[in-house]
Amino acid sequence: MKPNPTTVTAQQSAQQPMSASESMGWLLGLVRAACDVEVAHFEPRGHALRPQTDTQPGLMLEPADRDDIRELSELTLALNAQSFQAPSIRGARQFRGTTAAGRSRRFRHFSSWRVDVDGNRELSGQLCLYSSASRLLTPDQTRQARHAAQLAASWLGTMSDATTDDLTDTLERGHGAELLEKDLARSIRTLKPFVIAMIDLDHFKQLNDSSGHHTGDEALQLTARLLREVYKRASDGVVRWGGEEFLVFHPETQPNEGTERLESFMLKLAQAKFAHPHGIDGRLTASAGVVRFQPSPQDFRSGDMKAKAETLVRQADQAMYRAKRDGRNRFCVGSTLERPETTNAST
Numbered sequence: 536m537k538p539n540p541t542t543v544t545a546q547q548s549a550q551q552p553m554s555a556s557e558s559m560g561w562l563l564g565l566v567r568a569a570c571d572v573e574v575a576h577f578e579p580r581g582h583a584l585r586p587q588t589d590t591q592p593g594l595m596l597e598p599a600d601r602d603d604i605r606e607l608s609e610l611t612l613a614l615n616a617q618s619f620q621a622p623s624i625r626g627a628r629q630f631r632g633t634t635a636a637g638r639s640r641r642f643r644h645f646s647s648w649r650v651d652v653d654g655n656r657e658l659s660g661q662l663c664l665y666s667s668a669s670r671l672l673t674p675d676q677t678r679q680a681r682h683a684a685q686l687a688a689s690w691l692g693t694m695s696d697a698t699t700d701d702l703t704d705t706l707e708r709g710h711g712a713e714l715l716e717k718d719l720a721r722s723i724r725t726l727k728p729f730v731i732a733m734i735d736l737d738h739f740k741q742l743n744d745s746s747g748h749h750t751g752d753e754a755l756q757l758t759a760r761l762l763r764e765v766y767k768r769a770s771d772g773v774v775r776w777g778g779e780e781f782l783v784f785h786p787e788t789q790p791n792e793g794t795e796r797l798e799s800f801m802l803k804l805a806q807a808k809f810a811h812p813h814g815i816d817g818r819l820t821a822s823a824g825v826v827r828f829q830p831s832p833q834d835f836r837s838g839d840m841k842a843k844a845e846t847l848v849r850q851a852d853q854a855m856y857r858a859k860r861d862g863r864n865r866f867c868v869g870s871t872l873e874r875p876e877t878t879n880a881s882t
């Protein structure tokens with residue numbers, strides 16, 4: 536690919552840690568510079584897109600938009616177009632829209648790439664590029680665009696290492712805690728219920744002692760894989776919180792979703808039948824605690840998101856210890872939090 540200013544800027548900024556959304560902006564910038572793409576649609580893996588409206592206004596990728604990759608990843612971006620009409624872009628080969636110059640045109644799909652930046656969430660999915668009929672790409676331009684996207688994806692892949700846990704490919708604790716605070720803040724803004732669960736493997740020390748550390752590692756990897764299967768939406772967080780402890784969090788989009796998804800994980804773990812000589816029924820089990828937080832308008836006023844997140848984590852932890860005390864291989868529900876600052880009784 537010919538060097539261009541976008542590439543230089545991108546390579547320079549790649550020396551600095553970039554957020555996932557900045558990375559996405561950068562990737563699109565590269566592709567746009569290479570091939571005049573007009574509409575880019577990012578389809579996160581394992582995550583259904585919101586229904587599109589009949590006429591979606593064009594959305595530019597401006598710095599102000601970049602804090603929120605979860606919202607961003609659900610969007611279709613009109614890079615050089617004014618607007619486009621598409622009831623659902625997902626899988627669309629073509630749709631009508633208006634170019635930047637105000638002309639009505641048919642936009643055609645010309646290429647898609649798998650983007651796999653973070654094994655757990657966010658920029659993992661399919662980037663589909665559309666161009667208007669008057670701008671169909673030459674084979675050379677297509678090659679350039681492909682090269683740009685591959686280059687960007689490989690840079691981004693390298694950068695994701697700092698935020699994920701090497702062994703389990705889930706979010707590393709520091710990064711997970713930051714996302715938790717952001718997601719909690721969003722739930723408070725939107726007044727949507729929010730769920731946190733703490734999951735801890737049972738008798739894990741004994742598994743290490745009897746079957747070896749390597750088997751212990753495999754148990755952690757299995758657990759992480761099953762959690763990722765259950766908590767697979769772009770808005771879900773799966774974090775390795777401690778040695779054999781995982782934290783998950785997500786907005787509650789359906790009633791009772793927190794407990795149902797945890798049940799589904801427990802069932803998958805039981806079906807995996809991972810042998811544990813000292814485990815319940817000779818297999819690997821887990822104990823968990825889950826709390827659901829329903830924000831109220833009052834929460835806007837007390838803004839210490841870190842303290843709120845810590846309280847919720849502590850309550851999930853207390854509920855998890857209750858599950859351990861009650862015999863393990865189960866989960867307990869912490870009391871619904873009306874005010875996360877108050878640490879009264881989840882046990």
Ligand SMILES: Nc1nc2c(ncn2[C@@H]2O[C@H](COP(=O)(O)OP(=O)(O)OP(=O)(O)O)[C@@H](O)[C@H]2O)c(=O)[nH]1
Nearest residue numbers: 735736737738739740741743748749751752778779
């Ligand atoms: N294999 C392996 N073991 C780890 C890792 N990180 C922490 N551990 C081990 O995890 C074990 C945690 O044991 P405990 O906290 O005593 O808990 P437990 O044996 O699971 O007991 P309960 O939680 O009460 O059921 C310790 O032996 C740690 O050495 C890891 O990355 N790999």
